[in-house]
Amino acid sequence: MTTHLSTPASAPGVAATVPEALRLRSVKEPDETAFVFLRDGEEPEATLTYRELHDAALDRAAALSDAGLAGGRVVMLYPSGLEFVRALLGCMYARVAAAPVQVPTRQRGLVRLRRIADDAGATTVLTTGAVKRDLEERFGDRPELAGLTLVDTEATRAGAGAGRPCPEPAPDDVALLQYTSGSTGDPKGVVITHRNFLANVAETEELWPSPSDGAVVSWLPLFHDMGMLFGVMLPLCSGVPAYLMAPDAFIRRPGRWLEAISRFRGTHAAAPSFAYELCVRALAEGRVADGIDLSSWRVAANGAEPVRWHTLRAFTEGFAASGFAATAMCPxxxxxxxxxxxxxxxxxEEPSVLWVASQALTEGRVERLRHGAEGAQPLVSSGVTVPGTRLRIVDPGAHTVCGPRQVGEIWLDGPCVAEGYLDRPEESAETFGARIAGEAATSYLRTGDLGFLHDGELYVTGRLKDVIIRRGRNFYPQDIELSAESTVPGLQPNCAVAFSVDDGREERLVLVVEADGRVLRRLSPDVVRELIRQAVRDGQRLDVDETVLVRRGVLPRTTSGKLQRRACRKLYLAGELKAAVAATTATATATATATTTATATANATATAATAGAVTTEGSV
Structure with a gap:
């Protein structure tokens, strides 16, 4: 029987910290499976029971203490696998604030690693033996690694922590430094405590409870916040096994994720919206095994801002014959x-959908329309909060609460809100200390996201800083991008970025679109650009001033695969997108097929971000 250890810590035997949750599991259910890693996303390669994980974490905590790192900060640099989980829990036992980072494969990743290490004040990098050797061989002479000590935690002596006292952290001690995506080139470390983690797990459990026979199946990168919660914290604290696979195993063949859910009777699995779109495409192309059974899947968490209605509908309808229930889709x-x-x-419950007037939305108003009415667009609800978390919709300029039919910035208050940004008091005060006019007693987290409430449910409309303003109207870039992606056959989901630039006279709309050789073999670049331009004009009543076609893999993305609009805009303004125009269409065509899989992998692991632009277009 599953016992949940993440409820409020006032009750006897209930965990107040993540290490305590593991310790209690190792006593109550020592031989139960905690984590399984699937080789190539299919066959179990390694397994950890709660007792094995507890002992391994203590061994690593002892090694960290012996190295004088207890109470300090380190960077974690791990590929997908169970050593990440062992090392993470070891850091928590030793009260070491760990900053997980993606393993760099190219110069860009190496620079990010160094920036995070410097920001965290960390000179020790925990990793595996294979990664250590690879980094030393490939980048050993690079200045980014100078002064950093790479430590192979796999070499930790078994039994090093046996019999040694290991005081556990307090609930308000730092559990993790979760670095933001750094779309501006300046990643910030979010300080997350054990209390934050357990509160978030408790809230997740309240909305999406794990049954006694539950199981998590995840391909998400463990160093990312969504992968961390769903791949490590939720299963550990809820007492259900987690079946983990590498992101590239999913991207190479999305059907593996669904097949693993079917095989291991997964109940909980989460992914960004583009992953569900890839699954729909794989199904249409016959790349999903016959006979999969998704009837056990009760929580298909969809994390994107905003969630696309057509994605939910296509996935739900496409996999209904496989037993997937419409109520399982949980934005x-x-x-x-x-x-x-x-x-x-x-x-x-099935997710709620509102049809609203597109024109009114550009003016910050919510005007409901019937499905199919002219000018109507669907918005999918992101659900509700649970008691303890307070959500307000606020005018970002006046700091006053918005009316019920008004779009504003999403502000949050509750036990899951982090402590702030590491060593950044001014930015922390601005983001985590916002106050509503006339309500000085409560400080809020400013999310930078826009949305509104309807019948107690949140509808996210976009990012505050990404909104495009043309002739006094607000346009959401994701709507423009969807128009572009939907009009040209063969374009992949999540392949377009829209942003505005000021040329000194007016704001101009720029659209950057990834188009591979398969598309350009059928249609010339001029035809693709014209189709996109007309689609945006028809769908948004908006003219695109410049369209830039680039090869697959050029668009910068977060570690979870979300497009980084501000980072793309920065590349455009620096001339780095146009600098690759010299690459010929013939070259792009020849390499596009070979890079398709690697580029898709970049959505989750950012390993194919070095391709250049194909062609560009001037103003309309």
């Missing part, structure tokens, strides 16, 4: 500054 909203999840649709 949610979250961010690292709130540990992760802030709202979610209930697991036993």
């Amino acid at each position: 949610g909203y979250g961010l690292a500054e709130n540990t992760l999840k802030a709202t979610g649709s209930r697991w036993d």
